[in-house]
Amino acid sequence: MNESSAVLPQPDLEDVEVATVLAALADPVRLKIVRALNQVDESTCAALEVPVNASTVSHHLHALREAGVVQTRVAGRTRPSRLRAAELQKRFPGLLSAVLDATPPRHAT
Amino acid sequence: MNESSAVLPQPDLEDVEVATVLAALADPVRLKIVRALNQVDESTCAALEVPVNASTVSHHLHALREAGVVQTRVAGRTRPSRLRAAELQKRFPGLLSAVLDATPPRHAT
DNA sequence: CGAATAGTACGATATTGATCACACTATTCA
DNA sequence: TGAATAGTGTGATCAATATCGTACTATTCG
Numbered sequence: 001m002n003e004s005s006a007v008l009p010q011p012d013l014e015d016v017e018v019a020t021v022l023a024a025l026a027d028p029v030r031l032k033i034v035r036a037l038n039q040v041d042e043s044t045c046a047a048l049e050v051p052v053n054a055s056t057v058s059h060h061l062h063a064l065r066e067a068g069v070v071q072t073r074v075a076g077r078t079r080p081s082r083l084r085a086a087e088l089q090k091r092f093p094g095l096l097s098a099v100l101d102a103t104p105p106r107h108a109t
Numbered sequence: 110m111n112e113s114s115a116v117l118p119q120p121d122l123e124d125v126e127v128a129t130v131l132a133a134l135a136d137p138v139r140l141k142i143v144r145a146l147n148q149v150d151e152s153t154c155a156a157l158e159v160p161v162n163a164s165t166v167s168h169h170l171h172a173l174r175e176a177g178v179v180q181t182r183v184a185g186r187t188r189p190s191r192l193r194a195a196e197l198q199k200r201f202p203g204l205l206s207a208v209l210d211a212t213p214p215r216h217a218t
Numbered sequence: 219c220g221a222a223t224a225g226t227a228c229g230a231t232a233t234t235g236a237t238c239a240c241a242c243t244a245t246t247c248a
Numbered sequence: 249t250g251a252a253t254a255g256t257g258t259g260a261t262c263a264a265t266a267t268c269g270t271a272c273t274a275t276t277c278g
């Protein structure tokens with residue numbers, strides 16, 4: 001056992017384009033993941049209740065991580081991820097909150 | 110000449126998903142168009158200085174219109190478009206402003 | 219009318235990316 | 249050590265979509 005603070009590679013948000021973050025948030029499944037992470041602060045891949053295969057969840061978390069939206073740490077067998085909410089707020093003020101606060105359309109699908 | 114208020118079909122923003130708007134804003138060319146429209150309030154297809162073919166500009170404006178981001182009116186031979194900024198602010202408070210206020214990354218491309 | 223202009227529509231192409239199944243690694247625990 | 253579990257990586261497939269060139273429509277103006 002070592003100290004449990006290993007974190008998967010992630011970009012410095014100062015180097016991230018807003019278009020990259022927008023693209024990361026534009027996918028419905030990823031948006032659901034982001035909303036879930038906002039509720040629980042941290043979650044593993046398996047605990048996320050999204051209607052896709054496990055490898056697809058892994059793919060989406062990878063995409064979110066590369067866009068600077070989430071941070072993933074290594075904890076035993078699991079890789080809990082969390083939103084980089086504070087850093088995103090500093091880099092793109094109001095963006096994440098606006099997305100999280102968005103209400104569903106009138107005619108829900 | 111008739112009264113100059115013909116407007117191309119556009120969605121009611123109440124029926125638009127935030128993911129749709131995010132996807133519309135995620136493309137670099139469209140983001141450039143949106144930033145340009147924010148500067149000039151209204152612009153024609155040809156006046157937009159984006160590095161793509163005219164038909165591609167038309168395609169992108171169509172996409173932005175269907176996502177509820179811009180409104181296009183018919184004026185003679187031209188079709189000036191404008192941001193639906195106020196309506197977007199009402200539907201997704203803070204979203205458009207956050208995107209427009211976003212600064213370039215440290216290592217500019 | 220005829221020429222020029224603004225924009226759109228369409229077809230073709232190429233690229234991206236969302237998804238799954240499966241194999242693989244790393245870790246925990248009996 | 250062996251079994252079970254969490255997650256990742258790879259390859260395949262399929263659907264979107266960004267782009268261009270060309271043709272077309274509508275409008276203005278000589």
